Amino acid sequence: MRTKRILFISLGFLGIFSCLNPAGAQEKDQAVLNLFKEITAVPRCFMYERNMGIWLQNWARENGFQAEADSTGNVVIRVPATKGYAQAPIIVLQSHMDMVCEKSSTATHDFFKDPIRIKQEGEWLAAEQTTLGADDAIGMALALAIAKDSPSRHPALELVFTVGEESGFRGINALDGSFIKGRVLINLDSELEGAITIGSAGGRTTGISLPVKSEKLPKSCGIYTLKVDGLQGGHSGVDIHLKRGNAIKILARVLETLKSHAEIRLIELKGGSRVNAIPRQAEAVLAFDSVRSEKIRKIAKDLEQILHQELALTDKGLTVTLAPFEREKPSKGFTVQDSSRVISLLAALPDGVANMNPRFKDVVETSNNLGILQSNADSITLVSNQRSSSLAGLGELTAKIRNICFAAGATTNDQNSYDPWQPNPDSALLKRGKGVYRKLFGREPLVTVIHGGLECGVMAAKFRNMEIIAIGPTIQGAHAPGERVHIPSIGKVRKFLVELLASYK
Template sequence: MNTDIANLEPQPLWKHFAELNSVPRPSKKEERVIKFMQDFGNSQGFETITDEVGNVIIRKPASPGMEDRQTVILQSHLDMVHQKNADTDFDFESQGIEMYIDGDWVKAKSTTLGADNGIGVATMMALLTRKDIAHPPLELLFTIDEETGMTGAQGLKGGLLKGSILLNLDTEDDRELTIGCAGGVDVTATGSYNEENIPFDFVGYKLNLTGLTGGHSGMDIHLGRGNANKLMNRLLYQATDKFNARVYSIDGGSLRNAIPRESFAEVAVPEAKAELFEAFLEKQTDILQAEYSLTDPNLQLQAEPIDLPSSGISYDFQNQLLRALYACPNGIYRMSPAIAGLVQTSNNLARVLVKDGTYSIQCLTRSSVDSEKLDLAQAIQSTFELAGASVTQKGAYPGWTPDPTSTIVATMTNLYKELFQEEPHVNACHAGLECGILGTNYPELEMISFGPTITGAHSPDEKVQISSVQKYWKFLLETLQRVPVR
């Protein structure tokens, strides 16, 4: 356990965060962290149950004098996004996160930090261990697999939870009270292709597009950051047109919920055009660095000579694929006409893998309007079907419709103003929070989401602000004292 982190204030929260970050917890492989949480709940002597999909629920009775208050559900997810820099040697399935303090921030060494949503989980653990905190009856819901499908929330059955108010601890700006979110659907195009011999008078190159900023594919989609898959495709398309380039592999992006930061491609061009091709790449590097100087200042494009492969993508399919990727929508599709500044619908071209006769293209389509989400997903599906792909839409989850009139929203808005002498930002977000799904089986729940300031989520630049965690902890404890009677 990192003792420097564990000794930060509030100490109980940071101590549990350090403990949690020593447990590998990738999405869909949460067996170790589920057992960790089961053991923790049982060690504290509280009722601890695990449902059939792996969600853990721990119940803590009210502190003396607060037995008549409404039961509050606190909810966070156990899994974390696994992203690292390409040159970082790190095994997420066996190693704990390597953290360090940098001024007012906690960061990780070239990997994601897991503050999303580990700070929320650690908060709930701290509430379980503290005996000096006034609080109503608590149900602590630790869900699984939020980051790659929200299957924990989707699998939670009605009737298990008894609370009437749900506090989701997964918002990443301490000034915000989130009361609505987008839904999403995974769109995947797959297929196979014929390979053709590369002409003997060609030379091979590996293109490395790296250093992009990346980020959360929902919360950061409006920031105009470069998508490595789209930029690599732009280069390959032009190289095909100008130099008769032959592509024999593409490997870009990693996770659906992360804006792709890197893409790699292996290509071949006629030896007689090699110098022109290299000059073209230098010019394109300058162009891309100029276009993305503000959003992706570390963008790099490098070309290294490699041995000429024996075969590559057939020329006809190469043209079809590059055109389909070019046509695939990426980024903002529509802004909300009802809420100023809110992205309503978007798509992230998250993963492109083309190699050895097969290909896979993964997108995450989001919207706070289900009909528009499905319309955009169908447009993407049609684009890749025209190139002969087999396309599926899976893992759809609903959005969360805002209710600004709820009692908990009014209570926390007024409390925020009282504590911090400023108005909170009461808003909806363009990300998938579990509240929308949980509300389907618990429609009477009053729900709100808040949390400390976390930046760079879903990327190795992820960091959490120490002073913000202290502010958020104070806000939470005061909120628990203001919960109304039943």
């Protein structure tokens, strides 16, 4: 069955490209997609990229290229210059191996052994109930396809594939300066065809811990599960401006409403799974007087209707349910006082856009995502991810979170941090890229910055004289089920990249 499905998808790709490109371009674009399918068949959740690194090194050897891996797991494949380009500068094509592994609540997919099940929806590729991993498998596929395309003309290339991009830039931070020789870098992790990205946000991850006391639950208490589900989620950087619901914040809002009508005792809390993904699900196990159950359930249902109206354009699938607890009933819960402190902290913590970028229209400057919520018998823990293109903005928002936590009796710990990639509008590489794009497509590319974090900022700090831009095909909904990549945009990016490399003669 799987063989038939892949064949169907492959023929579908060719059908779309045949409408857009001459025969030679169709074959080259199909080569990118074939590589993309091979990459998505290799499990590569962040922190578990080892097999992807082995696959890349094997691919290099099979195609006659030198490959090297460093102690962290980053891989570089060295591609010789073609005839006439020996004196041109070495070009680095950089992408990352890992993906954010998210799936719907009903999916049975095992990210540690199952290949991504790709499906085609018109001009888009998506996955069955999981993230697609086009972020950044499509960047990897483009780099490999360029290297293997023997008729193409290009300088010497260093194809750099990093690990841990989705977990605090682990690989790029550990990259030794001697690992690569090129000082012109084209990052392939941007997500909008027609745009040349020249800057990105910096980030900081803050862990939060609030101690709580537990006590025996009164016999009059019933135990219930409050669940927020069905949200769209998305990338905590590039989708944060879309005002999609954050399941943890919605859970806090519902709990805060309920506690004004009954003595709430929290027992368990959980929500979100990735700090860089907007939470789609959150739930609380709680206890309150059984006599008030019907009233409390009605309040929760009424609030669900209000939330449906507020989030009608972004999260049509939202559900808020309050149901009797179905597992073995616990005997203890947080005290009423500490339950109230927890709810107040969850409600007070910021989430979403703090302010917009004054230099680039419709681009967020500073934001945060309350990404993970967990609890045990004596504490609750939260993880917030702050982003900003301004170091001052990053510091101010982190300080605000720290102060809110301090007032609530919680402690904070900054876990990961990386600086913004500051734009250089006078870059020679940008000027060259704009000229090539204009010649190919008859219009100016959009020159912009993004609110997501790109490894370019770390590379710029490591190599002060490095020329850097980022490009990529159009991807929507990264870091959540429903992630998709626009097939025609892949061919346009490939064509642009081929001509940009050829321009160095």
